[in-house]
Amino acid sequence: MLRKGMMRTLLAVGLALVAVTSLSEVRAQEPPAIEPEAARILKAALERIGGAKSFTFRAEVTSDVPLPGGQKLQFPGVLEVAVRRPDGFWNMFEGEQRTVRSWYDGKNFTLLNSGKNVYACWPAPERLDDLFGSMRDKLGFTPPLAPLLRENLAATALEKVTAGSIVGRGVIAGTPCRHLAFRGAKTDWQVWVAEQGEPLIKRIIITYKLEAAAPQYAATFLSWDFAPSLSDAIFAFTPPAGAVQCEFEPVKR
Amino acid sequence: MRASARIFRRRLLAVTGAGLAGLIILFPPVAAARDGGRTFDQTRDDGWDDGWSDFNWTLLQMQRETLSSQEEQAREAGRARRRDEIEKSQEKSSAEHEAYFDAILEDAQAALNSPRGAYYRKPGYSAVEGPGGAARTVEVGESAFLYDQGIFWLQQGSSYTVVTAPVGAVVEQLPQGVTRIQSRPAPVWYFFGTFFGEKGGAYEVLKPAAGLTVYYLPDGYRLENVKGAGHYRFGEIHFKPVFVQGVLAYQVVEP
Numbered sequence: 271m272l273r274k275g276m277m278r279t280l281l282a283v284g285l286a287l288v289a290v291t292s293l294s295e296v297r298a299q300e301p302p303a304i305e306p307e308a309a310r311i312l313k314a315a316l317e318r319i320g321g322a323k324s325f326t327f328r329a330e331v332t333s334d335v336p337l338p339g340g341q342k343l344q345f346p347g348v349l350e351v352a353v354r355r356p357d358g359f360w361n362m363f364e365g366e367q368r369t370v371r372s373w374y375d376g377k378n379f380t381l382l383n384s385g386k387n388v389y390a391c392w393p394a395p396e397r398l399d400d401l402f403g404s405m406r407d408k409l410g411f412t413p414p415l416a417p418l419l420r421e422n423l424a425a426t427a428l429e430k431v432t433a434g435s436i437v438g439r440g441v442i443a444g445t446p447c448r449h450l451a452f453r454g455a456k457t458d459w460q461v462w463v464a465e466q467g468e469p470l471i472k473r474i475i476i477t478y479k480l481e482a483a484a485p486q487y488a489a490t491f492l493s494w495d496f497a498p499s500l501s502d503a504i505f506a507f508t509p510p511a512g513a514v515q516c517e518f519e520p521v522k523r
Numbered sequence: 524m525r526a527s528a529r530i531f532r533r534r535l536l537a538v539t540g541a542g543l544a545g546l547i548i549l550f551p552p553v554a555a556a557r558d559g560g561r562t563f564d565q566t567r568d569d570g571w572d573d574g575w576s577d578f579n580w581t582l583l584q585m586q587r588e589t590l591s592s593q594e595e596q597a598r599e600a601g602r603a604r605r606r607d608e609i610e611k612s613q614e615k616s617s618a619e620h621e622a623y624f625d626a627i628l629e630d631a632q633a634a635l636n637s638p639r640g641a642y643y644r645k646p647g648y649s650a651v652e653g654p655g656g657a658a659r660t661v662e663v664g665e666s667a668f669l670y671d672q673g674i675f676w677l678q679q680g681s682s683y684t685v686v687t688a689p690v691g692a693v694v695e696q697l698p699q700g701v702t703r704i705q706s707r708p709a710p711v712w713y714f715f716g717t718f719f720g721e722k723g724g725a726y727e728v729l730k731p732a733a734g735l736t737v738y739y740l741p742d743g744y745r746l747e748n749v750k751g752a753g754h755y756r757f758g759e760i761h762f763k764p765v766f767v768q769g770v771l772a773y774q775v776v777e778p
Contacts, residue, residue: 368771383771388753388764411769514746514753516764519736519772 304434308450311436312461314469316424318496324354326498329489331414336483349489352498353419356397358505361413372413373507374401380507387513410521415489418471430454439465442472442490456480470494638739641700642672643715644685645743646758653683663689673698673714687758688717692728704735715741716757731760735775736767749778
């Protein structure tokens with residue numbers, strides 16, 4: 271009788287374990303807590319960029335630089351970008367510490383440090399969407415705001431987001447915007463998307479939360495043009511007079 | 524008795540089950556987070572989180588460039604004094620004025636990346652006053668140099684002239700604004716074209732090994748064409764430009 275009772279007890283405990291384990295698995299498989307409306311607004315903004323055959327934008331950017339001792343500096347700059355899919359990219363960054371330009375024509379990627387008049391060329395993939403991953407793997411860097419330049423960004427942007435929400439409404443450069451906030455494993459980011467007319471991204475802030483002092487990179491978009499006139503010459507590099515050619519140091523693994 | 528034992532077992536079962544359920548319900552967030560973390564770390568794709576992380580290079584490089592730039596005001600004051608010195612000595616000659624402006628432009632270019640606030644005089648600079656009172660005499664071979672804050676001077680008659688750092692000179696202190704370079708077998712310190720290595724608690728001026736990379740060149744470098752490639756020469760040291768993670772740097776090369 272006692273043995274029968276023990277069997278019942280063990281059976282009951284086993285069933286309880288199975289039940290709560292199943293419950294925990296269900297909880298672990300729950301989708302990330304992204305507000306559907308936040309995802310919809312972001313997706314619309316990214317589809318506008320990703321779906322464009324060509325576009326240009328101009329943005330004011332700032333980069334935080336934490337120093338030992340706790341001081342944090344911020345360096346401003348202006349970024350101009352031109353994209354013509356599938357194989358054209360040009361950008362210019364004029365900052366406090368450097369002025370650089372880069373060209374990509376489906377064959378070569380060229381980086382020019384205008385202040386020092388030094389440049390390097392690198393045989394690049396044929397498609398813009400393959401360029402940035404290849405640059406990251408082989409050269410160890412990508413152009414600023416590269417994630418925004420991918421064709422499939424709307425499909426991939428939320429893949430690693432763990433949370434997303436609408437913070438509220440804000441006005442960026444006179445444009446009423448929805449303020450969205452997203453969290454990832456390595457970065458948190460905020461986006462302001464124009465409420466009226468085209469769903470244009472007006473501002474983006476990336477917080478590198480794993481870095482000391484959590485530095486931020488911010489870009490305020492001054493203008494977007496989705497019907498620019500971009501000739502081949504824009505994406506073709508011609509060395510300036512007296513420019514010194516050098517190489518990219520490959521990533522060491 | 525049996526009934527009470529049965530009731531006790533039931534209660535024990537209920538309590539045990541509830542406790543286990545509570546524990547497992549409490550811990551799933553940890554387990555889920557761990558699973559999520561594993562996915563984030565191991566999945567390699569082009570998601571935004573990775574994409575934004577790529578741009579860390581800029582922050583890190585800017586930090587690297589800025590680490591040795593913490594005394595802007597002192598640097599500016601020093602530069603202002605230098606301008607005054609140059610201006611006073613050259614104000615009567617328009618040709619010399621051109622040289623002055625060239626020097627200012629050259630300084631401005633080099634100063635973009637060099638340590639701000641660091642005391643510096645480029646080789647060839649000559650003055651009656653010479654280095655400050657804290658200067659120490661350093662002998663290398665048969666020459667006696669005066670060393671002050673990373674700068675080596677030679678007395679020539681009644682004046683003092685800045686020279687490139689003599690290899691083999693041993694100094695007690697590194698100058699302010701020096702940059703530490705990870706190197707094997709031992710770290711190296713860089714200051715305006717001079718490389719130091721540790722030697723018995725002091726620091727010795729080194730002939731730098733090929734491959735050492737720095738992020739600024741000192742005032743006074745020259746651009747030379749070596750076998751069709753642009754090299755920067757400072758004293759006996761040759762540098763080639765190279766983009767390291769998109770940032771312009773200078774790598775020591777054999778001439």
